[in-house]
Amino acid sequence: MHMANHVPAVVTAFNIVEFLSKSEWKSSSMTQISEMLNLNKSTCFRVLKTLESLGYIKFDDLTKQYSLGYRFVVIGERAKQMNTYISAVSTILEKIAHPEITFVIVKRTSDNFLAYVAKQEPTLPIRLQFSGDMFPIPYGALGKCFLSYLPKDEQVSILEKQQINGVLPQYTTRTNTSLAQLQNELETIRSTGFAESDMEYIDTISSIACPILDENGEIILGLGAYILSHYKPLIDTDSVKKLLKSTAEEISEAIIGLEIY
Template sequence: MKNLEKPTRKYSVPAVNTAFRIITLLSRKKYQKSTLTQIANALDLNPTTCFRILQELQGQSIVKFDEQSKRYILGPYLVVLGERAKEFQYDLSIIDPYLEKMTRKTGLTSLLVSKVQSDRTTIVSKVEDENFGVKISVGRHFDLLDGAYGKCIMAYANQADTDYYFNTSDRVLNSSQEELKALKNELLEVKKNGYAISYDETIRGIFGVAAPIMNFNDHVDLSVAVVGMCAQYKVEELQPIIDVITEYSTEITYEINKRYKEM
């Protein structure tokens, strides 16, 4: 299908590509502390080439080498880069105060979630309740359809992005026709209602309520959500939380678009 074709890249810089692959690998929990051999094997790299790139990354504080364990981890300068990127890209000066309000009102963990690839989302920012907040790591990746936050982003995706995901995702391709129909109907309901719910789905015992954040083109790459334990609420008791999320997502959307118009 024509829509599934990806544009051909004109230029390729192997060392840059390999460096990014190494950084991405070390960001995964399974490989967060890895030896040279583990990294080279996981990425099918020549060990000498892998070592040279790791040395350069280490010199820039992008990765750090632990002499005692002989393992590499992500370096401290990525923290600086990550904070700068979040500040510039996600209007956190606007959104973070709303996450704090959501947590205060609900007593639940509040999240800002972004689409980062054609089929993935990641946690960009969070505020956890001191007593009952669900613990979740910033930077954790999920499948695009995982959680209420992913459903919100998927429900507002354009047709080309939707077709690409539905034609390439193993999760969708392995679904039955009945499951696929139910999923499409659920996404239509999410867009109609302006919010999504997941209950005991992606992570057992956890529920989530999310609403989209629209940019000036009415495009959705971000959603805000609260997550909690199913033991705290039944599905039929979630309406007050839905009201909070939809109210604040609307306010965030307004404030972000107002800022862009003033630029």
């Protein structure tokens, strides 16, 4: 593993956590931890006390042993919920498998990217190549769809950060770099409930997207259909839109039921 950019104290903390997560070492003394992990005792003590103060490790005054703390109960429950959530949406996607279409679900990240959380490949041996696991709002059908459902102040903030000398970046020859045109398009997307992109972000992919909303009508996820451009003339886009809408509603109900956003 390349360690050049790693912070030693953070690596040590996670090594200790992983060590204490093993059943045979779930309660261990500082000496045991430092010796088994080949740590300097002073460093080990400081890291243990820091983790203890944050609630990630607890210390038993009677046995003088450390074990995982209460915060991992919260983290574990959240991880379990997230796995349930991903499993639920993946199961729903499986039901709409299509010969030529890749269906994806994306979630907004804290830095205004969209990250893929689930994907259903076509039933034919067609595989799309994505440039990474995330892409920036507001590009492609999913990016424009997500942006259109955000509050106006958030739209303005995101678009201001994307502009270079007053225009939006150009990813393909079909990318719309006009801010005014994009803003008009966002209004149309919001009124129709669908966004479309014809090779605007990736020059071999056309896409259609719709929002997955919570009970307040706010966007929580995006559902998209990716189509290789040379297959697009063979696809009934109206049927795809109907399928996306009904699937989005089903996913919305499933997520609201799990209370996971």
